[in-house]
Amino acid sequence: MARVRVHNMSMSLDGYAAGPDQSQEHPLGVGGERLHEWMFRTSFGRDMLGTDGGSTAVDDDWVRRGDDGIGATVMGRNMFGPVRGEWPDESWTGWWGDEPPFGHPVFVVTRFGRPSVAMLGGTTFHFVTDGLPAALEQAGAAAEGADVRIGGGVSIVREALREGLVDEIHVTVVPTVLGGGERLFDEVGSWPDGYSCTETAAGDSVVHLRLERA
């Protein structure tokens, strides 16, 4: 059975994993970029930007582990794009250009269906209209024995935690304060009952925690 994993969930000291007022201009919410700066200082992050260099130390290890052994990704519609309501057409194919960095099937949870889209580099976007558990089931089958990652955004991770659907989560605490936005651990019910912290790490001005189902 595929494990369901969440990685690199960057959170401010006041608990926000996205800033307020998400839009096409501010996909992470206003100020939300600050949460991901640590990632773009790593070698892996620099690769994503198409540039060289970057740290290969602790933070880089944690970023890379978010890809290890992942065979499919599930994400919420807000992570896929800024379009709300019915799809006006099929022109929006994600934030990531013609060749998204996934390289595997991606299942987008949405109330509005549309045909699957095959992108360059092995990524195919599928649109699942019957909820997160169904998306995880389809992703588990598509992953062919590998694990499934919930990529985000914040609200779908929160739903997954609350419903006990997550086997492990890696949280990165970033020493900033956003003052508003989407909180990662609000309304997660009795979580983390039944989980334990199995790993901690000190990065370059961020810290990492890993919690796993016991």
Next chain:
Amino acid sequence: MARVRVHNMSMSLDGYAAGPDQSQEHPLGVGGERLHEWMFRTSFGRDMLGTDGGSTAVDDDWVRRGDDGIGATVMGRNMFGPVRGEWPDESWTGWWGDEPPFGHPVFVVTRFGRPSVAMLGGTTFHFVTDGLPAALEQAGAAAEGADVRIGGGVSIVREALREGLVDEIHVTVVPTVLGGGERLFDEVGSWPDGYSCTETAAGDSVVHLRLERA
């Protein structure tokens, strides 16, 4: 000039440094004890409880640093005790018994004055009725060249951050979710502008961050 330092501020993943419904029975709020368990697993914490053993590793180092070079403590009235409003008498002398662990002058910020109380072991409680800046000034003088610690509770730390009165703060993130209580970093204005994260550390299932005024 004395530095103003905050140490061992334990915070849940959802940002609470105290649980809801503080009372004499639950001085840290309901569930708030969970935030401090890591401390009582250290050698320093065991000493406080009057028992032996405990870890002498990373967490213990961070706890001990909270005492190093401190000459006076400032605290809010809620940290001093559960009494609200006018003091009915002078019988309440803190949560810590006849010999509190401070061993130096402690300045309690309150709207209601009362005479200073000298305890065993070098702790004297003074009651300051003209606000936090005045308390810090008196504490700075009493510390005789050593640093001043703001001990808590949560609301006075928040006020000190918002007003730019803190030179450094050590936050410990505990992998639990309280779901309610007092949030450490709500309404801190533009903080941490002008501060930087100067140290991170991985403890035994908690993580530590230190932020200092740049």
